[in-house]
Amino acid sequence: MLKIKQEKLHKTPTGISGLDEITNGGFPMGRPVLICGSAGCGKTLFAAQFLIKGITDYNEPGVFMSFEESASDLTQNFKSLGFDFEKLQAEKKLSIDHVRIERTEIEETGEYDLEGLFIRLNYAIDTIGAKRVVLDTIESLFSGMENVALLRSEIRRLFTWLKEKGVTAIITGERGESSLTRQGLEEYVSDCVILLDFRVIEQIATRRLRIVKYRGSTHGTNEYPFIIDEDGISVLPVTSLKLDYKSSTEIISTGLPLLDKAFTTGGIYRGSSTLITGTAGTSKTILASHFALSSCMRKERTLYFSFEESPDQLVRNMATIGIDFEQAIQSKMLHIHASRPSLLGLEMHLMVLNRLLTELNPRTVIIDPISSLISIGNSSEVGAMLVRLMDTLKINQINALFTSLAHEGYSEHSNSTIDLVSSLADTWLNLKNEERNSQRVRSLFIVKSRGMGHSNNQQDFTITDKGIHFTTPNKK
Amino acid sequence: MPKQEKWELRLYVAGQTTNSMLALKNITKYCKHHLEGRYVIEVIDLLKNPQLAEGDQIFAIPTLVRKVPEPLRKIIGDLSNEEKVLVGLNIRPVAD
Numbered sequence: 001m002l003k004i005k006q007e008k009l010h011k012t013p014t015g016i017s018g019l020d021e022i023t024n025g026g027f028p029m030g031r032p033v034l035i036c037g038s039a040g041c042g043k044t045l046f047a048a049q050f051l052i053k054g055i056t057d058y059n060e061p062g063v064f065m066s067f068e069e070s071a072s073d074l075t076q077n078f079k080s081l082g083f084d085f086e087k088l089q090a091e092k093k094l095s096i097d098h099v100r101i102e103r104t105e106i107e108e109t110g111e112y113d114l115e116g117l118f119i120r121l122n123y124a125i126d127t128i129g130a131k132r133v134v135l136d137t138i139e140s141l142f143s144g145m146e147n148v149a150l151l152r153s154e155i156r157r158l159f160t161w162l163k164e165k166g167v168t169a170i171i172t173g174e175r176g177e178s179s180l181t182r183q184g185l186e187e188y189v190s191d192c193v194i195l196l197d198f199r200v201i202e203q204i205a206t207r208r209l210r211i212v213k214y215r216g217s218t219h220g221t222n223e224y225p226f227i228i229d230e231d232g233i234s235v236l237p238v239t240s241l242k243l244d245y246k247s248s249t250e251i252i253s254t255g256l257p258l259l260d261k262a263f264t265t266g267g268i269y270r271g272s273s274t275l276i277t278g279t280a281g282t283s284k285t286i287l288a289s290h291f292a293l294s295s296c297m298r299k300e301r302t303l304y305f306s307f308e309e310s311p312d313q314l315v316r317n318m319a320t321i322g323i324d325f326e327q328a329i330q331s332k333m334l335h336i337h338a339s340r341p342s343l344l345g346l347e348m349h350l351m352v353l354n355r356l357l358t359e360l361n362p363r364t365v366i367i368d369p370i371s372s373l374i375s376i377g378n379s380s381e382v383g384a385m386l387v388r389l390m391d392t393l394k395i396n397q398i399n400a401l402f403t404s405l406a407h408e409g410y411s412e413h414s415n416s417t418i419d420l421v422s423s424l425a426d427t428w429l430n431l432k433n434e435e436r437n438s439q440r441v442r443s444l445f446i447v448k449s450r451g452m453g454h455s456n457n458q459q460d461f462t463i464t465d466k467g468i469h470f471t472t473p474n475k476k
Numbered sequence: 477m478p479k480q481e482k483w484e485l486r487l488y489v490a491g492q493t494t495n496s497m498l499a500l501k502n503i504t505k506y507c508k509h510h511l512e513g514r515y516v517i518e519v520i521d522l523l524k525n526p527q528l529a530e531g532d533q534i535f536a537i538p539t540l541v542r543k544v545p546e547p548l549r550k551i552i553g554d555l556s557n558e559e560k561v562l563v564g565l566n567i568r569p570v571a572d
Contacts, residue, residue: 100533105547107564110498110554115490115537116522116529123526145536 012168015053018235022220032169034189037196043172047134049232055093060131063124067140071096095124101144114154133169225347255290258470264453271397278431284403296333300363304336307372311336322466341372370402426450483515484544495554499538502555
């Protein structure tokens with residue numbers, strides 16, 4: 001008889017960045033989890049990371065039972081990710097058992113069972129007191145043995161046994177043509193099934209993760225992008241965060257005293273987000289640079305994402321109009337990160353951004369222009385990711401400034417993603433170039449500014465050797 | 477196969493299960509018949525010595541391992557099919 005427990009499902013943190021958030025805490029504790037996907041989708045790495053992080057971050061020893069790669073191959077492969085298998089083995093925290101099945105040297109006759117495998121696993125678990133187990137890939141047994149019916153019932157028994165043993169196990173399986181795994185392992189592992197996918201969209205390789213099933217727990221149902229880099233796997237949750245962040249009443253400068261005066265508060269709120277829109281050549285970057293420099297002047301670390309200019313070029317160009325980035329960089333107040341938007345997928349850019357946020361802990365972030373990020377994604381999730389990005393910045397009370405390129409002849413509302421960004425922004429400035437009396441006149445207009453009164457005037461400005469210079473007096 | 481060569485066989489079992497006992501009975505019978513005086517059968521009970529399973533890559537029970545002569549051969553199951561066991565171990569009948 002099964003006892004029905006009313007208590008909440010206990011979870012084991014996965015150690016995979018972002019995944020615990022989607023699964024509301026991790027994998028079901030003491031139960032097997034099936035990770036399936038086609039060759040090269042990152043199954044083994046996923047499993048290894050779960051095991052290694054379990055040891056290093058949660059002090060849970062683990063057993064890696066490999067049916068494919070040898071212990072030395074695994075050790076070698078994961079060295080580059082900073083997973084030191086040898087050290088953990090020496091510390092008796094990790095046990096690697098390579099189950100090698102050589103079809104050519106094995107003959108089958110009569111009845112048998114897989115008790116040998118159980119004994120090996122049991123011995124390994126008990127020796128180091130393992131809490132986590134990886135079986136990668138148990139389906140290899142099928143290519144090594146003839147008696148399929150027996151294998152199936154033994155694998156079923158193994159999963160039940162793992163549950164009784166109370167270890168949280170990852171079982172990997174190769175994606176089948178019409179089923180999740182070639183041998184239909186999903187029939188036996190019913191608690192939690194995760195599907196990994198690797199595909200190329202518009203020449204950009206994208207990895208996706210989806211929780212197919214998670215019994216007894218709520219979980220995100222979307223396909224979540226994930227990346228593999230030198231830190232292993234990170235999943236990017238695309239769900240937006242809750243709107244429960246604190247709002248500061250502190251006022252900071254936009255970097256231009258005359259522009260500050262256009263707001264009744266004398267500046268913008270700390271931790272708010274500002275959007276600057278305008279067609280090409282309307283000085284969006286200059287305005288953003290003023291903002292960046294004023295943040296550096298306040299001794300607040302600033303992160304500048306440049307998607308159009310290299311750091312050198314940006315520094316040189318700004319120097320000509322009196323914005324001294326050179327010194328800000330030297331005093332480590334300013335960090336410019338330049339990258340071509342098309343070089344990486346959107347999720348990769350956001351990952352880089354996330355990592356720099358953690359590493360540098362900036363107080364101000366500038367993304368110039370955010371429209372290049374929007375152009376490389378083509379799905380609705382781009383919007384969701386941007387929402388999340390803005391929420392992350394907000395929660396951390398980071399001053400955010402985004403520039404966005406508007407096209408001549410189109411309204412700013414033509415792009416739904418821009419629309420979304422502008423609705424999220426607290427302050428929206430629009431820049432314009434107009435022809436008046438055969439002269440080009442630059443002007444700035446405050447479209448909106450949440451929580452404060454602002455000037456309704458269009459303010460003309462020129463670019464001088466000291467940067468932006470307003471030519472019309474501001475009225476409150 | 478030189479006549480004087482010694483056959484070293486290992487039978488891996490896990491307790492006294494029906495399959496394991498049957499395998500032991502079968503292999504003893506075949507050896508007596510075909511390899512009289514030239515064989516050693518070592519029975520290893522993995523319930524008592526679980527650490528020995530990894531060395532010979534044992535996953536199925538029972539497993540018969542031919543250590544000598546080389547190359548290493550393995551037969552899994554209760555060894556009920558004599559023909560298959562003899563072919564698998566590469567034992568030629570004495571009559572040859």
